[in-house]
Amino acid sequence: MADTPVLELTSIGKTYGAGDHQVSVLRGVHLAVPRGDYVIIVGPSGSGKSTLLNILGCLDRPTEGSYHLLGENTVDLDDRALSHVRNRRIGFVFQSFQLVSHLTVAENVELPLFYARVPRHERRERCRGLVERVGLDHRRDHVPTQLSGGECQRAAVARALSVDPALILADEPTGNLDTQTSKEIMRLFAELHAGGTTIVLITHDPEIAAAAPRRVTIRDGEIEADERLTGGAP
Amino acid sequence: MIGELFVEGLRNLSRHKLRSLLTALGIIFGIASVMAMVSTGEGARRAILAEIDQLGTRNIIVNSLEPPAEQRTLKEDEVRVRRYGLTFRDLQQIRETVPVVSNTLAVHDEQRWVWFGSRRFAAKVRGVSTGYLETLNLEPALGRSLTDVDNEQRRRVCVVRARLLRDAGYVGDPLQLDLKVGDEYLQVVGVLDDVEIQSSNRAVLGIDQRAFEVYAPFDTVVHRFGLTSKPISQQSAELTRVELHQIVCEAASSEAVIDAARCIRTAIASLHDEQDYQIVVPLELLASMERTQRVFNIVLPIIAGISLLVGGIGILNIMLASITERTREIGIRRAIGATQADITAQFLIETVVLAAVGGVCGVALGTAGALVLERFTEWQPVITGWAIALSLGIACTTGVVFGLYPARRAARMRPIEALRHE
Numbered sequence: 001m002a003d004t005p006v007l008e009l010t011s012i013g014k015t016y017g018a019g020d021h022q023v024s025v026l027r028g029v030h031l032a033v034p035r036g037d038y039v040i041i042v043g044p045s046g047s048g049k050s051t052l053l054n055i056l057g058c059l060d061r062p063t064e065g066s067y068h069l070l071g072e073n074t075v076d077l078d079d080r081a082l083s084h085v086r087n088r089r090i091g092f093v094f095q096s097f098q099l100v101s102h103l104t105v106a107e108n109v110e111l112p113l114f115y116a117r118v119p120r121h122e123r124r125e126r127c128r129g130l131v132e133r134v135g136l137d138h139r140r141d142h143v144p145t146q147l148s149g150g151e152c153q154r155a156a157v158a159r160a161l162s163v164d165p166a167l168i169l170a171d172e173p174t175g176n177l178d179t180q181t182s183k184e185i186m187r188l189f190a191e192l193h194a195g196g197t198t199i200v201l202i203t204h205d206p207e208i209a210a211a212a213p214r215r216v217t218i219r220d221g222e223i224e225a226d227e228r229l230t231g232g233a234p
Numbered sequence: 235m236i237g238e239l240f241v242e243g244l245r246n247l248s249r250h251k252l253r254s255l256l257t258a259l260g261i262i263f264g265i266a267s268v269m270a271m272v273s274t275g276e277g278a279r280r281a282i283l284a285e286i287d288q289l290g291t292r293n294i295i296v297n298s299l300e301p302p303a304e305q306r307t308l309k310e311d312e313v314r315v316r317r318y319g320l321t322f323r324d325l326q327q328i329r330e331t332v333p334v335v336s337n338t339l340a341v342h343d344e345q346r347w348v349w350f351g352s353r354r355f356a357a358k359v360r361g362v363s364t365g366y367l368e369t370l371n372l373e374p375a376l377g378r379s380l381t382d383v384d385n386e387q388r389r390r391v392c393v394v395r396a397r398l399l400r401d402a403g404y405v406g407d408p409l410q411l412d413l414k415v416g417d418e419y420l421q422v423v424g425v426l427d428d429v430e431i432q433s434s435n436r437a438v439l440g441i442d443q444r445a446f447e448v449y450a451p452f453d454t455v456v457h458r459f460g461l462t463s464k465p466i467s468q469q470s471a472e473l474t475r476v477e478l479h480q481i482v483c484e485a486a487s488s489e490a491v492i493d494a495a496r497c498i499r500t501a502i503a504s505l506h507d508e509q510d511y512q513i514v515v516p517l518e519l520l521a522s523m524e525r526t527q528r529v530f531n532i533v534l535p536i537i538a539g540i541s542l543l544v545g546g547i548g549i550l551n552i553m554l555a556s557i558t559e560r561t562r563e564i565g566i567r568r569a570i571g572a573t574q575a576d577i578t579a580q581f582l583i584e585t586v587v588l589a590a591v592g593g594v595c596g597v598a599l600g601t602a603g604a605l606v607l608e609r610f611t612e613w614q615p616v617i618t619g620w621a622i623a624l625s626l627g628i629a630c631t632t633g634v635v636f637g638l639y640p641a642r643r644a645a646r647m648r649p650i651e652a653l654r655h656e
Contacts, residue, residue: 057569059649059650059653087572098562102249112570115571115572115573116571120238
């Protein structure tokens with residue numbers, strides 16, 4: 001198992017529409033991410049990176065190719081099984097935070113555990129540790145509208161970590177934040193990476209892209225470059 | 235997990251209190267009307283059953299009726315005796331020609347003053363055949379009933395109602411009381427408890443609400459007071475002669491009651507020129523009650539169904555609006571791992587909670603309505619646990635039926651699109 005990559009994309013293709021109106025968004029994408037790696041996928045808008053993210057997040061299916069998550073081919077799974085994969089193996093961090101607006105920070109962080117059928121008292125306990133870890137102790141009973149953008153994103157990171165997923169999938173996590181807060185969030189990701197968490201982060205911002213040891217550039221639905229910047233992953 | 239969804243549902247509804255209230259209004263009124271209808275129906279049913287029970291299902295009651303007064307002015311010094319109603323001839327006719335009647339009881343009433351010192355009360359002295367009190371379930375709470383010996387020896391004894399003694403302020407031992415009735419004295423031998431008598435029942439039993447009744451042996455009354463009487467309170471020269479005010483016929487069995495009633499009708503019809511009597515068959519009241527009940531059983535579900543349909547459509551409408559409004563939330567929940575079943579359960583439970591809360595309010599409102607009816611009308615609604623359970627069951631079912639479609643629709647949203655929804 002140690003050798004199995006966390007995720008492995010093989011000849012992934014995605015086309016929308018049918019017949020003459022077919023639009024090919026992704027073509028022949030190969031990507032393998034080993035355990036503990038930190039990959040930033042960078043590309044301009046329209047490059048197909050959002051589609052790629054949806055496929056990686058099991059929110060969408062590729063039209064071609066196979067996607068193995070922890071060695072399991074997800075392409076054949078039904079909706080229910082995909083829900084379980086999203087719940088237990090993937091932690092999402094979105095650009096617009098995507099917190100449930102009427103739930104408190106603590107409740108938002110607990111939500112994935114609720115769907116994982118974790119008993120209530122255990123949820124409470126795990127949630128407390130996570131909220132502490134992202135430094136939102138004093139905000140646990142606040143609702144998202146009472147928080148700053150940075151705090152929202154920290155809550156979202158805590159939520160993503162709650163089920164102890166194999167993969168953290170972040171979609172432009174700094175897109176709605178100012179420079180200072182962006183740095184803080186990126187530092188949080190760096191800390192997670194240092195702790196051994198596997199992270200795939202998608203951005204259009206080349207500056208952010210320098211934060212990770214591995215950078216994958218995507219353009220017009222194809223991978224243009226896959227380079228290791230510093231030292232590298234284990 | 236399910237419990238938490240209920241709490242969550244309740245919280246969501248309380249975030250929009252006014253909206254939830256307005257949505258539940260249809261259910262509230264629907265359930266309230268179901269409760270009120272079931273309760274008044276049940277009350278009416280019990281009242282009629284109690285009445286029939288009191289009158290006896292084997293009995294046929296024939297009452298004398300006073301025909302409309304003739305427009306003829308009396309000449310000076312002329313003494314006219316108005317005759318109407320049942321006669322000894324009728325009684326004999328019934329005894330001789332109606333074979334299925336096992337027992338006949340005669341009643342002759344006399345209006346007299348009952349004296350307590352200088353205070354007097356207008357009383358109805360009822361001369362009754364032996365067994366009358368027993369047949370109509372009037373058991374003395376104190377002392378004894380009237381016997382054959384009382385009748386044969388024309389004993390001056392009587393059975394009174396507790397109310398008379400109470401109103402008269404009599405505090406001694408009732409059985410020591412020699413009651414002054416008109417010009418006679420009757421020894422009290424028994425006291426009847428005050429039983430609430432239904433108003434329609436009074437008419438059938440010939441009970442005058444204003445008069446107190448004193449029951450005495452038939453022969454005693456006829457012998458002491460005579461058959462011809464004049465009104466006690468009015469200064470009128472007109473005398474009336476009614477031989478029998480009531481004949482109670484007991485059929486041999488409840489199966490024979492309807493036949494017996496028909497025989498009695500033909501037996502006495504030939505003896506009367508005008509309709510100065512009335513035949514009441516308690517068993518027929520039962521049959522007519524069952525007919526009413528049948529109509530009720532059809533009308534009730536229709537009315538309840540329509541009001542709940544309206545309420546349900548209100549819920550459906552607001553839930554569809556709600557899931558559109560909460561598309562993002564649904565997307566988030568789906569992204570972090572909620573299955574379609576989880577989303578369905580969440581919204582279905584929220585709808586059921588709304589409907590159930592509406593149901594509880596409806597039950598409360600219906601109960602309050604029933605109490606108001608009880609206070610201000612003659613009806614006596616009876617609220618049964620069964621009616622409450624039925625109402626809540628209907629409310630929850632409405633929630634499930636009308637919540638299913640919005641919940642399924644929420645569950646089927648595509649997560650990516652739901653997440654992008656603004």
